[in-house]
Amino acid sequence: MSSAPTIFDVLRETHREVEELFGDVQSAIHTEQYELAEALFQLLSVKLIAAMRAEHAVVYPRFARDAKLGAETEQALLEHDGIERMIDWIRVGGLPQDEWCEAVAKLGTLVADHADCEECTLFPLASLELSSDQLHEIGLDFVQRMMQTTPVAGASITYEPTPAEPPPPVSVTFKPRHAA
Numbered sequence: 001m002s003s004a005p006t007i008f009d010v011l012r013e014t015h016r017e018v019e020e021l022f023g024d025v026q027s028a029i030h031t032e033q034y035e036l037a038e039a040l041f042q043l044l045s046v047k048l049i050a051a052m053r054a055e056h057a058v059v060y061p062r063f064a065r066d067a068k069l070g071a072e073t074e075q076a077l078l079e080h081d082g083i084e085r086m087i088d089w090i091r092v093g094g095l096p097q098d099e100w101c102e103a104v105a106k107l108g109t110l111v112a113d114h115a116d117c118e119e120c121t122l123f124p125l126a127s128l129e130l131s132s133d134q135l136h137e138i139g140l141d142f143v144q145r146m147m148q149t150t151p152v153a154g155a156s157i158t159y160e161p162t163p164a165e166p167p168p169p170v171s172v173t174f175k176p177r178h179a180a
């Protein structure tokens with residue numbers, strides 16, 4: 001069990017994979033391969049949504065309950081919501097090319113800030129409360145959940161009508177935690 005990855009290991013790895021995909025999309029944009037950029041964006045968004053849903057299902061509830069990180073996971077869920085709405089906006093917004101590229105760059109910033117908050121704030125706090133066995137168990141649950149997730153092929157992940165305006169910016173910082 002101890003050689004198995006912890007939830008921190010698997011989430012860090014997922015963050016790096018998503019970062020690489022963002023890099024691939026940006027490279028395609030910079031070389032004006034827009035069809036390739038869109039195809040890569042679809043891959044990226046499917047991976048991102050699957051990871052966020054797996055976090056909703058098996059990670060955040062454990063962090064909230066067992067590590068008493070209710071406020072922090074609520075903030076993380078708000079950030080996921082902002083990311084999902086930006087993905088919707090990019091997928092179904094019918095954006096002209098320059099606005100599409102700009103929206104992808106904004107999404108990249110939201111996702112990078114969220115990953116930083118998880119790695120620099122949420123993980124250290126969770127590690128204070130959760131045992132090594134619990135961290136391995138949550139890691140395994142996350143991996144299994146990711147494998148079960150069916151890729152979303154539709155245009156919108158929330159099945160709402162085409163958004164009328166871009167999603168509002170979402171704050172991506174955790175509230176400072178005061179000692180009890």
Ligand SMILES: [Fe+2]
Pocket residue numbers: 052055076080114118
């Ligand atoms: Fe997350």
